Structure formats: structure tokens, C-alpha cells
Amino acid sequence: MPAVTRGxxxxxETFAEAFDMRGTAVLITAGAARWARQAAVxxxxxxxSIIACGCxxxxxxxxxxxxxxxxxPGVRVLMFSGSTxxxxxxxxxxxxxxxxxxxxxxxxxxxxxxxxxxxxxxIRYFGDGWQISKRFGGHHYWRIPVMDGEFxxxxxxxxxxxAVGGGNLILMGRxxxxxxxxxxxxxxxxxxxxxxxxxxxxxxxxSGSKVGSKYKALVASTNHFYCPTLRGAVQSGLDPDIVxxxxxxxxxxxxxxVTSAMRAGLAAAVALGPExxxxxxxxxxxxxxxxxxxxxxxxxxx
Amino acid sequence: MSGLRFxxxxxxxxxxxxxxxxxxxxxxxxxxxxxxxxxxxxxxSRRVGDVFGVHTADCECIAxxxxxxxFDWVGAGMRSGELVLDGEAGLYAGRQMxxxxxxxxxxxxxxxASGLRDGHLxxxxxxxxxxxxxxxxxRAGMAGGIVVVRGNAAERAGDCLRRGxxxxxxxxxxxxxxxxxxxxxxxxxxxxxxxxxxxxxGTLVLGAAKALLPTFVPAGEASGxxxxxxxxxxxxxxPRAARLVGRAQDRFMGDMASLGKGxxxxxxxxxxxxx
Numbered sequence: 329m330p331a332v333t334r335g336x337x338x339x340x341e342t343f344a345e346a347f348d349m350r351g352t353a354v355l356i357t358a359g360a361a362r363w364a365r366q367a368a369v370x371x372x373x374x375x376x377s378i379i380a381c382g383c384x385x386x387x388x389x390x391x392x393x394x395x396x397x398x399x400x401p402g403v404r405v406l407m408f409s410g411s412t413x414x415x416x417x418x419x420x421x422x423x424x425x426x427x428x429x430x431x432x433x434x435x436x437x438x439x440x441x442x443x444x445x446x447x448x449x450x451i452r453y454f455g456d457g458w459q460i461s462k463r464f465g466g467h468h469y470w471r472i473p474v475m476d477g478e479f480x481x482x483x484x485x486x487x488x489x490x491a492v493g494g495g496n497l498i499l500m501g502r503x504x505x506x507x508x509x510x511x512x513x514x515x516x517x518x519x520x521x522x523x524x525x526x527x528x529x530x531x532x533x534x535s536g537s538k539v540g541s542k543y544k545a546l547v548a549s550t551n552h553f554y555c556p557t558l559r560g561a562v563q564s565g566l567d568p569d570i571v572x573x574x575x576x577x578x579x580x581x582x583x584x585x586v587t588s589a590m591r592a593g594l595a596a597a598v599a600l601g602p603e604x605x606x607x608x609x610x611x612x613x614x615x616x617x618x619x620x621x622x623x624x625x626x627x628x629x630x
Numbered sequence: 631m632s633g634l635r636f637x638x639x640x641x642x643x644x645x646x647x648x649x650x651x652x653x654x655x656x657x658x659x660x661x662x663x664x665x666x667x668x669x670x671x672x673x674x675s676r677r678v679g680d681v682f683g684v685h686t687a688d689c690e691c692i693a694x695x696x697x698x699x700x701f702d703w704v705g706a707g708m709r710s711g712e713l714v715l716d717g718e719a720g721l722y723a724g725r726q727m728x729x730x731x732x733x734x735x736x737x738x739x740x741x742x743a744s745g746l747r748d749g750h751l752x753x754x755x756x757x758x759x760x761x762x763x764x765x766x767x768x769r770a771g772m773a774g775g776i777v778v779v780r781g782n783a784a785e786r787a788g789d790c791l792r793r794g795x796x797x798x799x800x801x802x803x804x805x806x807x808x809x810x811x812x813x814x815x816x817x818x819x820x821x822x823x824x825x826x827x828x829x830x831x832g833t834l835v836l837g838a839a840k841a842l843l844p845t846f847v848p849a850g851e852a853s854g855x856x857x858x859x860x861x862x863x864x865x866x867x868x869p870r871a872a873r874l875v876g877r878a879q880d881r882f883m884g885d886m887a888s889l890g891k892g893x894x895x896x897x898x899x900x901x902x903x904x905x
Contacts (some may be wrong), residue, residue: 358852398858434855460893463774464814464832465863466793471856478853565692 336602344496345613350415351491353438361401367430368403371422376528378613383409383418386525408579434480441486448481495578495586499606500570507572509596510605514576517596523585536575595630629630633691636682642700649703653711656689699902705727705732743777756781763789788815797871807834816871829892846884
């Protein structure tokens with residue numbers, strides 16, 4: 329595959345193929361930032377891939393107390409799914425089971441949009457008739473009595489159809505430690521970009537997948553092209569000196585957010601150089617026929 | 631102010647109906663047409679030109695210079711734009727407003743903001759009885775929007791309030807929040823006798839009260855998240871109300887003689903004082 333070199337790092341002239349998704353965001357606050365973070369972590373724990381989690385979700389960033397509706401420290405969470413119906417189902421289940429249940433938290437819309445998803449409007453029924461509706465400042469909130477006081481939850485949050493899922497960078501290194509260092513640098517750079525998340529554990533996926541399997545029941549299976557332990561047995565995408573590969577998958581509320589995140593990630597990986605970080609960087613695609621969004625690496629180079 | 635101006639010539643000799651003088655009803659009218667508008671409420675005619683000197687300009691922004699307790703229905707039915715009355719107003723100011731911004735610098739008579747659905751009414755002086763309340767035969771009072779009274783309010787403020795926010799920066803007369811259906815009524819000063827009488831739902835915040843009805847029961851304290859949220863929304867409207875709501879509040883539920891899902895919040899510690 330043709331490639332360019334930046335700072336000694338080989339970057340394939342290829343593209344990440346990404347898909348249209350439905351996206352939403354919520355803002356969780358609590359008296360102590362620790363409990364807002366706890367609710368966000370719990371809510372996004374099992375949300376790495378829509379293949380089996382129903383949605384992809386992660387923390388977008390922390391929000392200072394001065395910028396939240398109730399003046400308490402907050403955390404913004406982004407959620408993505410393939411359909412409005414599934415996103416609604418996941419939002420309701422995750423706010424209901426992970427935020428409502430979490431000590432001292434309140435939950436607000438994290439996205440303002442013409443289309444909305446039901447949040448407090450659905451969870452209010454937990455109040456068993458004692459829930460209180462409050463409208464002020466152009467927002468509608470529900471107050472639901474719970475054992476430590478009240479759970480305050482905004483009625484709806486915004487839904488966007490502009491969201492994009494599946495931006496990615498594949499990082500290949502000459503040692504496991506160097507590959508991990510590159511992946512962590514990419515994740516740290518993406519964390520600084522608003523409106524984009526890396527939903528896998530710690531932002532990093534080690535089990536990159538391909539479409540289909542030899543087993544009829546599976547829709548996805550291991551991406552043998554990048555598995556170092558299979559390199560002699562299959563057609564491999566690995567240079568002879570590569571021993572470990574990690575992937576960072578990126579979802580964003582807009583195509584621009586994914587572009588910014590991939591650009592920031594590439595710059596961070598390239599800055600490490602081929603010895604301390606990744607020696608070779610590529611991106612995953614399906615030939616360009618499945619996803620509408622193509623993020624070409626050579627257009628995003630530092 | 632660069633908008634349309636009405637300059638009061640002499641104190642009116644009868645009660646006047648000022649409801650035609652709102653931006654959406656004056657749109658597209660020239661000065662002669664405006665001066666012909668009938669304001670009189672008796673057998674004698676009183677047209678705009680008889681009462682006011684008219685200075686035409688953009689009618690999205692209207693100023694009435696000089697008020698009177700005989701000016702009824704100021705800003706009634708207003709849907710957009712801005713109307714400023716420099717002076718006092720009579721009955722039914724802002725009645726059934728559905729949008730826009732109405733500011734009255736002086737005091738207003740009874741039933742101000744009655745049936746108000748949306749928009750913003752600011753009263754610089756005191757408000758008469760039944761602020762936001764329904765007229766006889768109506769089942770609900772104010773149903774949305776925001777009312778801020780910088781002075782005091784007379785009896786039955788927020789009667790049958792259904793939705794929306796009323797802030798009274800001063801004191802309130804007897805029975806504030808009577809028969810409230812929902813919504814939020816904040817009284818920064820002391821409330822008169824039996825606040826929240828027969829309220830069903832809604833939030834009544836009091837700066838002080840001598841006593842609560844025995845049909846209001848202690849119900850812990852108001853949650854911090856809700857108080858901070860409400861205080862944040864109040865900051866721009868009324869710093870005084872925001873400070874009151876920001877303080878710790880004891881919570882009472884009632885009126886148990888009615889549905890009992892309303893709440894009265896008073897600065898803590900109130901539970902021992904009332905029980």
C-alpha cells in the first residue's frame with residue numbers, strides 16, 4: 329500500500345470508513361465530581377460497540393461547576409447508536425439504571441437540538457406519582473423522590489442525525505510497550521476534542537474485527553490481517569518488525585468532530601516517533617462501499 | 631428609547647382600556663389610524679389622540695410615558711415585542727399575555743398577569759390582589775411565563791397558579807399561593823396568613839412566615855440540586871430571589887386538606903419554629 333513518512337512513522341495512504349449514526353449527550357452533575365464521574369463510568373461501562381452493547385458511549389469530558397445548570401461539577405457523556413429507537417432504549421435504560429441509582433447525581437440534556445429523546449419524561453414514573461414537574465429557564469425538569477433526597481432529571485435531551493461512528497486509527501509498533509504508548513497518546517489527544525469519544529476500554533481496542541466469520545452465527549470476527557500471531561499462516565498486513573497492533577475507534581456528534589479527533593490523534597502518535605510509539609499507522613475500511621464518511625489519513629497529517 | 635411613544639397629556643377622566651396599545655395590534659398602522667383607536671369605557675368616547683401625544687416609530691418597542699390607576703388592560707393579550715409603561719397601571723395588566731416583554735415601572739391594580747401564558751411581566755412597584763389569578767368563573771390562573779414584582783403583593787398572589795414563575799421581591803398579603811395547581815411562587819419577604827391555602831401541587835418559597843396551616847406537614851429539606859438549579863435560573867431575573875433559593879430550606883408538603891402534593895420551602899431551621 330502506498331504510504332508517506334512523517335518523523336520516521338509510516339502512514340498508509342488509506343482512509344477510515346465511518347457510518348452515519350444517531351447521537352445524543354447527557355450532562356451528569358453531583359455535589360462532588362467523584363460521584364458525577366462514577367455515574368458516567370457506570371453508564372458507559374458496557375458500551376464499546378454496537379455489535380453487542382446496543383450503543384457506543386463514553387465520557388466526552390468534565391464540565392466545570394460554573395458551566396452546569398445547577399452549579400455543581402459535571403461530566404458530559406456521549407452516546408451513539410444505529411437507530412433512534414435503539415438509542416432511546418439505551419438512554420432510558422442507562423440513565424435509569426446507572427444515574428438515577430447513583431448517589432447525589434442529577435442528569436441534564438447534554439445536547440440542544442430540534443429533535444429530542446425522552447429522558448426524565450420516561451424515568452419520572454419511578455416516582456410512583458410523587459414526581460414533580462418543573463419548567464423554568466426554557467427547560468423542563470422532573471424531580472423524583474429517592475432515598476437520599478431527589479433525583480433531578482431533565483425531561484428530554486437532544487438527538488442528532490449528523491453523528492458519525494467508526495473513525496479509527498490502527499497503530500502498529502515494534503514492541504507492545506511502544507504500541508500502547510502510542511495508543512494512549514492518541515486517546516489523550518482525542519479526550520481534548522469536544523464532541524468526540526473513543527468508546528473502547530481506556531479508549532483502545534485490541535480486538536479489531538472484520539465483517540463476517542467462518543461461523544454462520546457470527547457477524548464479526550477477529551481481523552486476522554493484523555494479528556501478529558497469525559502472520560505466517562494468513563495474508564498479513566504487518567511489516568516484519570511489527571509485534572503488536574492496537575486500534576482507536578472514534579465516534580463524534582459531527583463529521584467535523586471526528587476529523588478533528590483523528591487529526592489530533594495522528595499528530596500525537598507521530599510526535600512519539602517510530603521507536604517510542606507506533607512505527608506504522610493505518611486505518612480500517614471496507615473498500616469504501618459501506619460507509620458514507622471517508623477520513624483519509626494523508627489529508628489529516630500533521 | 632427609539633420606539634413608538636405615547637405621551638400622556640392629562641390624567642384620564644374615566645377608566646381606559648389600553649389593550650389595543652400592544653406591538654402586534656399596532657403593526658402596520660400609521661399615526662392617524664393609531665390616534666383614532668377607541669380607549670374609552672363609558673358612553674363617552676376617548677380616543678388615543680385625546681389622551682396621548684403620539685410619536686410614531688418602530689412599533690415593536692412601545693413606551694407609554696405617564697401612568698394612571700385608571701389604565702386597565704395594559705399589555706393585555708400581548709404576543710410579542712416590548713411595552714414599557716413609565717408610571718402606574720390599573721386592573722388586569724398583562725392579562726392573557728402570550729409573549730413579549732411588558733415592564734411597568736409603578737404599581738399595578740388587581741389581577742395583573744391573570745391568565746398569562748408566556749412572556750415576561752415586570753412590575754417595578756406593588757401589585758394588587760390576585761396577582762396571576764383567574765377571573766370569576768375561570769378554573770386556572772397564570773399558565774406559563776414569568777412575572778417579577780419588585781415591590782409587595784396584596785392578598786391571594788398566585789391564586790390557582792397552573793404553570794410558570796412568579797417572583798415577589800417584597801412581602802405578600804394573606805393567602806399567597808392559594809389553590810395553586812402547579813408552578814412556582816417565590817416571596818422574598820414575609821408571607822401573609824395561611825400561605826398555600828388549599829394548594830394541590832407547585833412550589834411556594836417564602837422568605838419568612840409567622841405560621842403555616844396545620845395541613846402542611848414537615849417533609850425534610852429541599853434538595854440541593856433543585857435549589858441550585860432554580861437559583862441559577864433566577865440569577866438574571868432577581869438576585870434577591872436567587873439568594874433566597876440558594877439558602878438551605880426546610881420543606882413542608884401540603885395542603886393536606888386538598889391533594890397535598892405541593893410544597894412550601896422556608897429558610898431552615900423552620901421545622902421547630904412551626905411545630
